[in-house]
Amino acid sequence: QQQVRQSPQSLTVWEGETAILNCSYEDSTFDYFPWYHQFPGESPALLIAIRPVSNKKEDGRFTIFFNKREKKFSLHIADSQPGDSATYFCAARLKYVFGAGTRLKVIA
């Protein structure tokens, strides 16, 4: 009964490539879509977020693309670095539910 579905479960990219992480949702009342990252042994922390009034949000190498009609959003990590290796969770508010996570590994 995952309210936010996330794919892929794991992703490996080479340094310099763009990593693409995907999420979808069903509930149209969700009004805010954040991405959190979690490094091994640490707690999740907010990375970037978007509201559905926009279809794109950029912050440095991180970009969210949002498709309200299809109820999908994705995180693009450009010029991926080994330090980006972490688990990434998409989420949706109002109740703040999370996807199952994508474990990203960036190989130098």
Place this chain on the structure above:
Amino acid sequence: DMKVTQMPRYLIKRMGENVLLECGQDMSHETMYWYRQDPGLGLQLIYISYDVDSNSEGDIPKGYRVSRKKREHFSLILDSAKTNQTSVYFCASSLSWGAETLYFGSGTRLTVL
């Protein structure tokens, strides 16, 4: 220094024992959350607290209860713990219901034998 503090960091209990996980925050945040994290399942919402004595079930409340008697403290209680409650438990807080950012504690790794 804004912080969400969880105690203990590691806990081992036997099946049938009672478990108390504690969470505190020093930001006067109204809303607090309990999640559990399991491989392949991500972060699953157990309970939300909107403020003192104002709690609501999340997606997986069965087997858990909570207590919030002070705004800065939110406790998760497992009465008669089960082996399938072995997990990492995270507490989080936000300024208010609908606030944009969740601040997470460092987690409690609970093992139920």
